[in-house]
Amino acid sequence: MEASFPTTTLSVGGLQFTALEGSRSSARDRRRPLVLCLHGFPDHHRTWRLQIPALEEAGFRVVAPLLRGYEPSSQPIDDDYHTIRMVEDVLGFIEYLGCLRVHLVGHDWGAVIGYQVAARAPERLSSLTAMAVPHPKRLASVAALRLLPRQLRNSWYMFFFQLRLLSDAALRRNDFALVDKLWRDWSPGFTPPAEEMRLLKRTFRQPGVAAAALGYYRDMFDPITRAAATSRALMRATVSVPTLALTGADDGCLDTRLFDLMRSEDFPHGLSVQRIAGAGHFLHQERPDEVNRRLVDFLRRHEPGDVGCD
Template sequence: MGDLIPGAARRVLTVGELSFTAWEMGEGPPVLLVHGFPDTPATWRCLMPDLAAAGFRAVAVTCRGYEASSIPADGDFGLAALVDDVIGWLDALGAERAHLIGHDWGSSLVQLAAAKAPDRIVSLTVLAVAHPAAFAALLPSDLEQVERSWYIFLLQRPDLPELLIAEHGLLEHFWRRWSPGWEPDPHAIASMQQAFADPSVARSTLAYYRRAFDADGRRWAEAATLLSAPILAPTLGLAGARDGCVSAELFRQALPPEIFRGGREVDVLPGVGHFLHLEAPGRANARIGAWLLANAH
């Protein structure tokens, strides 16, 4: 994946015993970009050059479990550990404060990282997935969203998801279902396929769904505290009007002002779905760039 993000320098971030491959581009205030499922840092290949051109240091990191070097020996994919990774990446980059941008799972992680370390976060940009606790509270009363979220229950089953990923194209199906009518970005798809060709990566990334919200996990009390904590960083939420994974209306509702006490803005981009930053990079990049510049302090 040497050409994963053209023009970006590849580097390795070490956090504890784990190593995370990252790509860096530009100079200036740091912007940490965190991808989701089923994806890789290639998802940021359109955004990073624009951030660098606008005077930012953009760094996209490969999340825990998406490569052999970041699969923990103890199998810890609890939410507290995943959030610790984000803070650890800032430490490894020597970034006292940074803007955070996340998509899908990455969106959840950057929000909770902001809750844990408010003094480290300049601003948040969250794409497609809103606050996990607010989403969970709203889900039972939204049957259309329950139907959209069928995959969450599927991915928690033993063995079957691994089989569907390896032999039946489940991950490509997700991309098409979540962004209807769009032909997925071939570079992002190729990067995903290469990562998930390793069965250990498939097992590890599925552990996000199987273990991250496990109330019996050894650090669940810490995770629960983060889920209920306010977020003080100014936050931009971006959703696609045609998102087949999380409805744009539920996304808006799941960014409540009582949680986002630093202020929040929510925009819905028409004509695009879950991978809005790849479907409409011009519109998404312009909105994100303007947001970062407005909050560059």
């Protein structure tokens, strides 16, 4: 049965973003510390359905928005999907929600965006939790090069998505069968609920959503614009907030050994890298109890007093 959550609309930068909220996110609960959850690809905000109740039970308020482009109301006229724009969106969410700072939790692209938000505006975050994507600063090291052949094979889809007409058509073909394939490959042995995959594909069927989702990968390879240069600079910057990095031991998208290259000196306020056994790329859905336990423990240990929202 579909788990139902209240929704709210975040108005930022002339765009409208639908967000899931926990059932306790009423006015009387706005002083609870806020956890802002960002999804990845191919996914949407319901990816956090197994975390929202646990975080609420632990005393947190939760907001999980759809990312830029994942609904018609958040698709910019200029089709700009450089990560710096999503950073600006997230900072806008925090401002719109009236928060001094939040705990930011991101999976996949949400983790990529999270690293950049932490580099751009660390004063707005109490902590960062990044799932399934390591910080990229050390990925050009000699140690990383040893993993390159396998990782290039795993990352075939990034290059395929640069073929605009072909990949656009391929993503939509056979009821988004490519989405099913990526989930199977990235989380071997995991079968997500059929109803949840139906709802996910409903998101991707909305006008412009599939093209927007692929736009993230295309703008990532943009070699010339200022937005691209700013995004790349943020990806190399120090992360000055307490950070938890979670990786599934069986991730078929990003080799879990890449997380071993992360260095504490790039995280002066603390870094904890933790590996979840028996999980792949979608670790928070595959092992929700284990992920929730580690997440709640981390958030509770990094909770300043002035975290409420107006």
